[in-house]
Amino acid sequence: MLTVRAPATSANLGSGFDVFGIALGAPADIVRVERAPETTITVTGTGSEFIPEDPEKNTVGAVADALDAPARIEIDKGIRPSSGLGSSAASAAGAAVALNELYDRGYSRDELVPIAAEGEALVSGEAHADNVAPSLLGGFTIVSNTDTGSNVTQVDASLPLVVCLPETTVSTRDARDVVPDQAPLSDIVDTVSCAATLAVGMARNDPELVGQGMTDEIVTPERSALIDGYEAVREAALDAGATGVTVSGAGPGVLAVCRHDDQRGQVASAMLDAFEAAGIESRAYQTRVGAGAQLYRE
Ligand SMILES: Nc1ncnc2c1ncn2[C@@H]1O[C@H](COP(=O)(O)OP(=O)(O)OP(=O)(O)O)[C@@H](O)[C@H]1O
Ligand SMILES: N[C@@H](CCO)C(=O)O
CATH class of the missing domain: 3.30.230.10 (Ribosomal Protein S5; domain 2)
Incomplete structure (x- = not known):
């Protein structure tokens, strides 16, 4: 076998x-x-x-x-x-x-x-x-x-990460239905800029650049609305020192990039607490790429 x-x-x-x-x-x-x-x-x-x-x-x-x-x-x-x-x-x-x-x-x-x-x-x-x-x-x-x-x-690439997974589910099919067909050129320009920054950050193992490049104003705002507590969890992770936070895949998992391994515990706790404050059980994986x-x- x-x-x-x-x-x-x-x-x-x-x-x-x-x-x-x-x-x-x-x-x-x-x-x-x-x-x-x-x-x-x-x-x-x-x-x-x-x-x-x-x-x-x-x-x-x-x-x-x-x-x-x-x-x-x-x-x-x-x-x-x-x-x-x-x-x-x-x-x-x-x-x-x-x-x-x-x-x-x-x-x-x-x-x-x-x-x-x-x-x-x-x-x-x-x-x-x-x-x-x-x-x-x-x-x-x-x-x-x-x-x-x-x-x-x-x-x-090699970067410290936290992934927080709430006890809710979002099917990829449903999450694809909320993705807009079109976007303003200014949003597309911003997204290209972020994507390029992120890719360079991965090549350099630079969590600052990766975090900076995780922003997008086209898909993530629609997707994150399907995840109860998302905004509070994102803010809590950033306050705890994460360099960037976004929806993992189609959600509802939330991904945070950290500066170093030792920081993952406090970012994970902050995310778990924020989900709990929204009335949602969750679990966190402290991991790496x-x-x-x-x-x-x-
Ligand atoms: N081997 C498998 N493992 C997991 N799900 C499977 C498998 N085969 C079929 N499925 C079905 O796929 C669906 C889950 O896929 P879906 O894409 O929604 O979520 P996901 O795989 O967790 O991830 P992501 O959001 O990252 O794409 C469920 O309906 C499940 O029954
Ligand atoms: N890129 C796909 C991945 C799903 O995990 C989506 O976001 O719909």
């Missing part, structure tokens, strides 16, 4: 809607595979009661199909679904790495990105790759769509 640990991810980072993503050190999904005449799936772990085991409906089923790699697949969920932490993408990325190895398909990690994105198409209606790319490659990723597919640029999916043999 082959085992893969596939990390959670945070997409968008404010200014990079559908483009930027980072791998998180924690949490993660564990995906185990062994050859079988047809694909079967079992799901255990956090939120597993909301995840279909039917291969036609689970992201890993789409990946097994795309790789023509039928298998008995066990998913142990460490990442709650509809969290904004790339739960569905982590399973897909883990399955892509595991099945590629199991059937000796020989694809590189870059080549597995569009294959794992087939799973995302199944659940959100679009094969967006901004969660599967960092889960496969680790670090900070930039996904761009071209006529011939998608290109991914990756940087091994992490590595991509890791393969183990048992």
